[in-house]
Amino acid sequence: MADYRVIHKTKYFYEDMVAYCHNLAHMYPLTSKHQDCFRTHITVSPKPVVSSFRRDYYGNQVILFSVEDPHRTLEVTVESTIRTHSPVVGFDLNRSTHWDQIQGFIFESNLEQDITAIEYLFPSPYVLKRNEFADFAKTFFTPSKPVYVGALELTQFIYQNFKYDAKATTINTPLIQVLNERKGVCQDFSHLAVSAMRSIGIPARYVSGYLETQPPPGQEKLRGSDATHAWVSVYCPDMGWLDFDPTNGKMITEEYIITAIGRDYSDVSPLKGIIFGGGKHKLLVEVDVLREVLTED
Numbered sequence: 001m002a003d004y005r006v007i008h009k010t011k012y013f014y015e016d017m018v019a020y021c022h023n024l025a026h027m028y029p030l031t032s033k034h035q036d037c038f039r040t041h042i043t044v045s046p047k048p049v050v051s052s053f054r055r056d057y058y059g060n061q062v063i064l065f066s067v068e069d070p071h072r073t074l075e076v077t078v079e080s081t082i083r084t085h086s087p088v089v090g091f092d093l094n095r096s097t098h099w100d101q102i103q104g105f106i107f108e109s110n111l112e113q114d115i116t117a118i119e120y121l122f123p124s125p126y127v128l129k130r131n132e133f134a135d136f137a138k139t140f141f142t143p144s145k146p147v148y149v150g151a152l153e154l155t156q157f158i159y160q161n162f163k164y165d166a167k168a169t170t171i172n173t174p175l176i177q178v179l180n181e182r183k184g185v186c187q188d189f190s191h192l193a194v195s196a197m198r199s200i201g202i203p204a205r206y207v208s209g210y211l212e213t214q215p216p217p218g219q220e221k222l223r224g225s226d227a228t229h230a231w232v233s234v235y236c237p238d239m240g241w242l243d244f245d246p247t248n249g250k251m252i253t254e255e256y257i258i259t260a261i262g263r264d265y266s267d268v269s270p271l272k273g274i275i276f277g278g279g280k281h282k283l284l285v286e287v288d289v290l291r292e293v294l295t296e297d
Contacts, residue, residue, distance in 0.1 A: 001083060001084065001085055001086060001254065002083070002084050002212075002254040002255065002291065003081070003082070003083050003291065003292050003293055003294040004081070004082045004083075004084065004212070004257060004289055004290060004291060004292065005079065005080070005081050005082075005288075005290045005292045006029070006078075006079070006080045006081075006082065006210055006257060006287070006288070006289050006290070007077065007078075007079050007286075007287070007288045007290070008027055008077070008078045008079075008080075008210075008228075008270070008285075008286075008287050009075065009076070009077045009284075009285065009286040009287075010075070010076045010077075010270070010271050010283070010284075010285050011073065011074070011075045011076075011283070011284040011285075012073065012074040012075075012281050012282070012283055013072070013073050013281060013282040013283075013284070014071075014072045014073065014074075014275075014277075014278035014279060014280075014281045015278065015279035015280040015281065016072070016277055016278055016279035017070050017071070017072055017277055017278070018067075018070065018071050018072065018074070018275050018276065018277045018278040019070055019276040019277045020066065020067060020068040020069075020070075020275075020276055021066065021067050021074065021273055021274065021275040021276065022064075022065075022066045022273050022274050023064070023065055023066070023067075023076075023271060023272070023273030023274075024062060024063070024064050024271075024272055024273060025042075025062070025063040025064075025065075025076065025078070025270060025271045026060055026061075026062060026063075026208065026259055026260040026268045026269065026270055026271075027040075027042070027063060027076075027078040027259060027270055027271070028040045028042075028053070028060075028061035028062070028063060028078070028080070028259070029080050029082050029209070029257055029258060029259050030059075030060065030061070030258050030259065030260070030261070032258060033085070034084060034085060034243075034252075034256075034258055035082050035083060035084040035085065035257060035258060036082065036083045037080060037081070037082050038081045038082065038083065038294065039080065039081045040061075040078060040079070040080040040081075041078070041079050041080075042063055042076065042077070042078045042079075043075075043076070043077045043078075043079075044065055044067065044074075044075070044076050044077075045073075045074070045075045046067050046069045046071050046074070047067075047069075048065035048066055048067050048068075049066055049067070049068045049069075050064075050065060050066040051063070051064065051065040051066075052064050052065075056267075058260070058261055058262050058267060058268075059261070060259075060260040060261065060262070060268065063078075072278075076271060081292070081294055082257050083294060084254040084255075084256065084257060085254065086253070086254050087251065087252070087253060087254070093146060093148035093149045093152060094146050094148075094149060095146070095239070096146040096147045096148035096149065096236045096239055096242075097146065097147055097236050097237055097238070097239070098144045098145065098146060098147070099141045099145055099146070099147040099150055099200070099201075099202055100141075100143060100144065100200075100201070102147060102201065102202055102203070102235070102236065102237060103121065103201035103202075105237050106118055106203070106235075106237060109237065111237075113240065114237055117203040117235040118203070119263070120198070120203040120204055120205045120235065120263065121198055121201060121202075121203050122198070123198070124263035124264045124266070124267075125263075125264060125266040126171075126175075126191050126264040126265050126266055127175075127191055127194050127195045127198060127206075127263065127264045128175060128195055129195065129198055129199045130176070130195070130199060131199075132176060132179060133175070133179070133192070133195045133196045133198075133199040134196070134199035134200050136179060136192075136196050137150075137154065137196035137197055137199060137200045137202075138200060139157075140153040140154040140157065141154075141197075141200060141202070147202060147234060147236050148234065148236060148239075148242055151197070151202075151232075151234045151242070151244050152244060152251065154193055154196065154197070154244075154246070155193065155232075155244040155245065155246045155249055155250065155251075156249045156250075158189050158192065158193060158246035158247075158249070159246060159247065159248060159249025159250075160249060161182060162178075162182045162183060162184065162189060162246075163182060163183040164183070164184075164185060164186075164247065165183040165184065165185070166185055168181065168183040168184050168185075169183070169184040169185060169188050171187065171265065173188065175188070175191055175192055175195055178191075178192050179192060185247075186229055186230045186231070186245075186246075186247040187230050187265055189246040189247050190206055190207075190230040190231055190232050190246060190247075191206070191264060191265070192246070193232045193244070193246045194206055194232050194264065197232075197234065202234065202235070203234070203235035204232055204233065204234050204235070205232070205233045205235075205241070205261055205262065205263060206230065206232065206233075206261070206262055206263060206264045206265060206267070206268065207230065207231050207232065207233050207243060207258060207260075207261050207268075208228060208229070208230050208258075208259050208260050208261075208262075208265070208268040208269075208270070209228070209229055209230075209231075209256060209257045209258040209259040209260075210226065210227075210228060210229055210256070210257040210259065210287065210289050211226070211227075211229040211245075211248075211255055211256055211257070211289070212226070212255040212257075212289045212291070213226050213227075213289070226287040226288055226289045227285075227287050228259075228270055228285075228287060229245075229247070229256070230247075230265070231243055231244060231245040231246065231247070231252060231256070232244055232245075232246065233261065243256070257289065
């Protein structure tokens, strides 16, 4: 179990005046079996004239707000307190269903959780189903292999053989390029893993959130040095969803904080919207994931 305070600051600096804007944010950590979110507070400057909260289609808490005062900067700060829980000790991945039985199983099932998983078999804006991704996946998902075992092997392979390079890709870089050049960031590695599994009939979804990072030995942690993170969740009938991080080659632990879940990045981007005016802009993001001892009232 671990307690955290997360501070996520987003600042936009516009070249010209913005007349007004409408925004949607996925910055409100989920409450789930992995974690409890006790409090989230959002501050927007300039102050919005309209703001509201709602659940989206995937069950994520979404913040909507509109700023109608002319502005050249927009600052959004979200502060949350979260308690995460340690994963189950001694969990046997070999108990999971054979990957090549899953698609047939869920299509014949009447259980809500199985039916809900079906939509994560199909392509989405950033996730494609292609023969190249299927061939890549079959290196790890050999016939009759338990799905969680194959998912961990795929996760570890990406970690060991792909280079983390923030300059190698953008959000629009084709996944086939990521596969061929073997470099990118957590977003790319997660999309690739999801594409590989969906291409052979395994339900997989995209998870966004935060990961506690540690400074080099003997150095203090720099303010704003943390970042948003992404990983994947894999479905197994009777056992549910289990999360794997291909960027770090492991299953998630208590250091991970879940913000939102969807088909891919397009469903869970931290902040997006429509602006009227503004011209070119610069973006500055600062994230701090701080361990704290939370007191229960």
